[in-house]
Amino acid sequence: MFEAFTLSFRKDISLVELPQNKEIILQSSTRKLAFSQPASGLQTALKTLYDTGGTATELKQLVQQADGIYGMLKFHSYLQKFISLGWVCHSVLPFATAVPQVWEYEFSAPVVDCQEQFFTLSRFAYLHQVEGQMVLESPLSKAKVILPDWRGVAIVAKLSQPQSCSTLVSEIPSITLEIVQQFLSLLLATQMLSQETYKEVENATLAQWDFHDLLFHTRSRQGRHTNPTGSTYRFLGKIEPQPVVKPPMSKTVIQLYQPNLERLKTADIPLTQVLEERRSIRNYHSCPIAAQQLGEFLYRSARVKNLINREYSNRPYPAGGGLYELEVYPVINTCVGISSGLYHYNPIAHQLEQLCERTKDVEALLKDAWGASGQQDMPQVLIVISARFQRLSWKYEAIAYSLILKHIGVLYQTMYLVATAMNLAPCALGSGNADLFATAAGTDYYAESSVGEFMLGSQSTDENKPEASG
Ligand SMILES: Cc1cc2nc3c(=O)[nH]c(=O)nc-3n(C[C@H](O)[C@H](O)[C@H](O)COP(=O)(O)O)c2cc1C
Known part of the structure; x- marks a missing residue:
């Protein structure tokens, strides 16, 4: 099987010839291999891997003709080394190319038994368009599969149901049994298939992963990909960053009570x-929470304590990069001193900006x-908590949404502790x-929508009758 694939270097491997030193240097972002005075067959094979690619058999023949049997054996061990470093793409031309997503990833293709086996696409595999090409990826895989020919995409589509090699050959035009066998071997090697004999649902650990959760986990943590991660500032100079605090949303404001810290x-x-x-x-006193208590609660858990260079802020809870993308929207059901409706909390002015009265949407949120x-x-x-997503994703790549969920956690805990201290x-x-x-707040879903909810009220026990503190 291994012999049948066309092998080529990944696009991010560079090949530099230094004629003065008679040297060829191969380099990845993490590793460099130098070949000094390489024999002519080896030179040609390395350049072929870099340019057009070739099967292992073709490359070895080429080296053997020029450098002899020992040269070929040496090349064989180099090839094994490149593959084990994750430097080599495996292709079934022109249908599919498996590209390692990490370094030190060894592609290992199993033999496909076309007589006995049935194959189904893994429920974790997904196909999407990337820079004009269809790409198959999966959170189970450390490689992606590029599908330049529509028949490759057609095979993947057929694999939504269990298929044998022969049904694929009969239903996809101009394709041979040998190609189908190699294609399936490539999909097996890259964990894109679940054979009918091995059902993912039978694995209790995998069965309990939702597709989107596992994809999110693998792409927002390091290890299973080499995509840019962290503070890459990819939109610097292209898109304006979001402001440190959201501009006021309404002119109808309520100045909130400020406790004496x-x-x-x-x-x-x-x-x-x-x-x-x-x-x-989750049960409340018949006398509702008062405006003064809500003011104290918001001041102690979510206000801006100070601004830094008009870009960052400090608040009572911590936040990655000091960016504070979370916005707080109290939805008032009953509160002494504040009428029912939806409000936005202005964390600098310590005001509630009224967005609407008790509409049908407000009722539905409650x-x-x-x-x-x-x-x-x-x-x-x-208290509905939303995120101004681009405040984080302007700076952070791959981890922005996972940071938002972490921030929700620290804000929740801060709110819990303040509410407990206040007997709420x-x-x-x-x-x-x-x-x-x-819809209720009139925000653009993709720019700002809700990521958390927190309920607050007066405590129901008599000895804890709600009273403003501070
Ligand atoms: C992130 C998070 C989500 C929660 N979701 C709900 C929920 O949807 N409904 C609910 O009644 N309680 C919810 N809770 C409250 C938990 O049920 C509660 O914290 C847990 O049972 C432990 O009880 P304790 O908070 O009284 O210590 C949630 C708590 C957290 C931290």
Whole structure:
């Protein structure tokens, strides 16, 4: 099988000839191999791998003719080395090319039994267009498969149902059994197929991964790809970054109560007590939370403490890069002193900007939260947290969304602790409707939509009658 593939260097391997030193240098981003005074057959084989590619048999014949049997054996071991370094693409021309996505990845193709076996595409494999070519990828694979010919795409489409080699040969025009065999071997080598005898659902670990979760996990962490990751600033000079805080959304504002932090530093209950007493509470006192309490809660958990160079800020919770992409939207059901409706929290002015009254969408947001929390009390205040996505993705590549979810976690915990210290009833939620929120708040779904929800209200026990502190 190995002999049948056309082998070529990955596009990110460079080949430099130094005639004065009679040297050929091959280089990846992490490694350099120098061949000093290479024999003529070896030189030609290396250049063929770099240019057009060739099968292992063709390349070895070429070296043997020029350099003899020992030259060929030496080349064979070099070829093995290139493959084990993840430098070599394997192609079934013109249908498919497997390109390693990582270094040190060894492509190893199994023999396909065309008599007995049936093949199905893995549910984790996905086909998409990249720079004008169809590319098959999978979070299970350390390689991607480029499909330049439509018949390759047609084979992949057929593989949504179990297929034998012979059905593929009979249904795809102008394709031989040998090509189908190689194509399937390449898909098996790159973990794109699940054979009918091996069902992914039978593997309890994989069965519990959603496709999108596993893809997100593999692409937002390092290890399974060599894509750019982290603070790459790829839009610098091309697109303006998002501002440090969102410009005001409405002229109808409510100035919120600002607690006396100096007094709270001594009056607050100790940290250990807050941590030990923190719990999720989904029932409320009949007397709703008051505007003063909501003001104190937002000030202590989400305000801008100070701006740095008008680009970054400090807030009570930490955030990657100091960028603070999260926005806080209180949805008021019942609150003494604030009428029911949807508001945006301005974290610099410490104001609520009213976006709308209690519309059908506002009602639906509250009802969703009530459903997600076991249909107990309707939240008195539902705090919807949205993300201005481009505030992070302008700077960070591959990890922007995973950072947002981490930020939601630290904000939730800050809100839980502040609510506990204030004797309020807090409860985080794990799901919410981002489309509904975008419609209610009038945001562009792709620029800013909801990523978290947090319920807040007055505590129901008599001894904890809600009272503003601070
Ligand atoms: C990220 C996150 C998501 C949650 N989602 C929900 C939810 O959708 N509905 C709900 O009633 N509680 C939800 N909770 C609250 C948990 O059920 C609660 O934290 C857990 O049972 C532990 O109880 P405790 O918070 O009282 O210590 C969530 C908590 C977190 C941190």
